[in-house]
Amino acid sequence: MSKIEFQRVTKRFDGGGDALKDVSVVFPEGTMTFLTGHSGAGKSTFLRLLLRAENPTRGQIFVNDVNIVKLPVRKVSTYRQNLGAVFQDHHLLAERSVYENVALPLKVIGMRERDIARRVRAALSRVGLLEKERLGARALSTGEQQRVGIARAVVNRPRVLLADEPTGNLDPDLSRDIMTLFEQFNQVGTTVIVVSHDRELIDAMGFRIVELAGGSVIRDDDSRNLDRRKDGRF
Amino acid sequence: MADSNEPWPRRRPPIVATFRDHLSVIRDSVQYTSHQFGKSLLVWLLIGTAMSLPAGLYLIERNLEAISEQWESLNSFSIYFKVGTSEEDVNKLVRQIRGQDEVVKVTTTTPKEALDEFSSYSEIRDALTLLEINPLPASARVTVDDEASLERLSEVASQFEAIGSVDEIVVERAWLQRLRAVDELISRLGWVLGILFGMGVVLISAASVRLAVEMRLEEIKVLKLVGATNAFVKRPFLYIGLIHGLGGALVAAMVVSASLILLEVPLRTVWSSYGGTVNFRGDEPAFYFTLAIAGAILGLVGGLVASNQRLREINID
Numbered sequence: 001m002s003k004i005e006f007q008r009v010t011k012r013f014d015g016g017g018d019a020l021k022d023v024s025v026v027f028p029e030g031t032m033t034f035l036t037g038h039s040g041a042g043k044s045t046f047l048r049l050l051l052r053a054e055n056p057t058r059g060q061i062f063v064n065d066v067n068i069v070k071l072p073v074r075k076v077s078t079y080r081q082n083l084g085a086v087f088q089d090h091h092l093l094a095e096r097s098v099y100e101n102v103a104l105p106l107k108v109i110g111m112r113e114r115d116i117a118r119r120v121r122a123a124l125s126r127v128g129l130l131e132k133e134r135l136g137a138r139a140l141s142t143g144e145q146q147r148v149g150i151a152r153a154v155v156n157r158p159r160v161l162l163a164d165e166p167t168g169n170l171d172p173d174l175s176r177d178i179m180t181l182f183e184q185f186n187q188v189g190t191t192v193i194v195v196s197h198d199r200e201l202i203d204a205m206g207f208r209i210v211e212l213a214g215g216s217v218i219r220d221d222d223s224r225n226l227d228r229r230k231d232g233r234f
Numbered sequence: 235m236a237d238s239n240e241p242w243p244r245r246r247p248p249i250v251a252t253f254r255d256h257l258s259v260i261r262d263s264v265q266y267t268s269h270q271f272g273k274s275l276l277v278w279l280l281i282g283t284a285m286s287l288p289a290g291l292y293l294i295e296r297n298l299e300a301i302s303e304q305w306e307s308l309n310s311f312s313i314y315f316k317v318g319t320s321e322e323d324v325n326k327l328v329r330q331i332r333g334q335d336e337v338v339k340v341t342t343t344t345p346k347e348a349l350d351e352f353s354s355y356s357e358i359r360d361a362l363t364l365l366e367i368n369p370l371p372a373s374a375r376v377t378v379d380d381e382a383s384l385e386r387l388s389e390v391a392s393q394f395e396a397i398g399s400v401d402e403i404v405v406e407r408a409w410l411q412r413l414r415a416v417d418e419l420i421s422r423l424g425w426v427l428g429i430l431f432g433m434g435v436v437l438i439s440a441a442s443v444r445l446a447v448e449m450r451l452e453e454i455k456v457l458k459l460v461g462a463t464n465a466f467v468k469r470p471f472l473y474i475g476l477i478h479g480l481g482g483a484l485v486a487a488m489v490v491s492a493s494l495i496l497l498e499v500p501l502r503t504v505w506s507s508y509g510g511t512v513n514f515r516g517d518e519p520a521f522y523f524t525l526a527i528a529g530a531i532l533g534l535v536g537g538l539v540a541s542n543q544r545l546r547e548i549n550i551d
Contacts, residue, residue, distance in 0.1 A: 002241065002242075051459065053459070063241040064241040064242065065241075066239065066240060066241040068241065071239075071240070072239075074463075074464075075239065075240050077458070077461050077462060077463040077464070077466075078240060078242070078244050078245070078461070078463075079240065079241060079242070079461075080458075080459065080460065080461035081245065081460075081461030082241070082242045082461075083461070085459065085460075087459075091455070091456050091459060092456075093452065093453050093456055094452075104456065104457065104460050105460040105461060107255070108457065108460055108461050108462045108463075108466060109245055109247055109461070110247025110248060110251030110252060110254075110255065111251070112251070113254075152460070156460075159242060
């Protein structure tokens, strides 16, 4: 269970404008949220800040009431071990097999090989790539690489799942399957934040939507989560 | 509940997992070096060359020490008579020398014995037979009490310098002192070169590991993003440095051994001509073990320097 809170966060890049401007938003624990907006709205910066791949220029980011902006560098690895992240450009190791790519987060935490195999195959089965576990990542299509990235993000059963355009290269059916997978994680308590500009998909899912424009939150529609809670779906 | 400084409790991998990861990384590092055999060989040769000079100097220093230890007991000096000195004059002086308290032994060599001995060592023995007169002088080797100091030895020897039939007096102890000075010089030179070449080995290892880091830059970034600790990320590079150091030490051991084999026979001949029998030091397992440990540590330090430096530069934190 993890609550995430941005408090007046600004991110300014050298020689550029503000990617995020004075953003304050709370993601209660165990919720699922879609972060949307046009290109350059600050969505990816938002996720990079949560990953501690960047630090904000101003403001604080709390995860489970701990300010991760001030997290010592030596503790960042432990923090990331509890996150699952799907990247827009996949970040796969091209020379490694599908299996090895998905196994990385588990190797990092020192899991036994037998348990790794079980978890990796389960994750690959969920994204429909079990039969391709021995193939090199380079041999896969973009959509398949995206699914490998998703399998790697969920294999560690993370407390927080961050996904940057996870369905960008997938067909509508597969997109819905992946969203269902995220929803299932959310149902067991994982806080999920999905960056997407697929309005049709976002609307169909019926979760909270936070919209960014020019680095600021211009819409925070939490009523949909409330509706889901009323429906007993949380 | 989370630690007050961390959002979630720390999950420490069990020791057995760390051990397993080390084994897996060793296997991967060996595979990496064998896949990059050409580059690895070059690194081994560079490191081996850098290590073989101080290692060789160390062996020379140890062997000179052994020689000086062996000659420590040679409390003696040699008297060379003028060419043409009669046997009677030689015997007269020898009797006089034997009368000294400290003198324990006097051995004389006649000009004929000297010529025979010289002929046995020299390749110009045929030319020597053509000489009408024997150009070599008679000599006497005087051994004094072991307790006598160098000063006393020199004092005893100097008593005979003024005698007309004496051409030259050579005190071996003085030569031994010079040998010890050379030994000390080589020892210090070995240390200086050891430090300089040691730094060289670290730099060679660091440069080669840096190359390995560059080749795996994407992998490092991904590992950091999925939560790998710095120790986990650095581990393969430390083992690559270690393998480079060990390989370099092996090359250095081969170079030093080959040099010993090449030099042993001529050096033995030289030493034996001075009446010494020298057992060469250097082929003991302890020497090679020390060389391997030194290579491993220097290679490891190189790996540590390169990976630390490069990881600091990677901007993902």
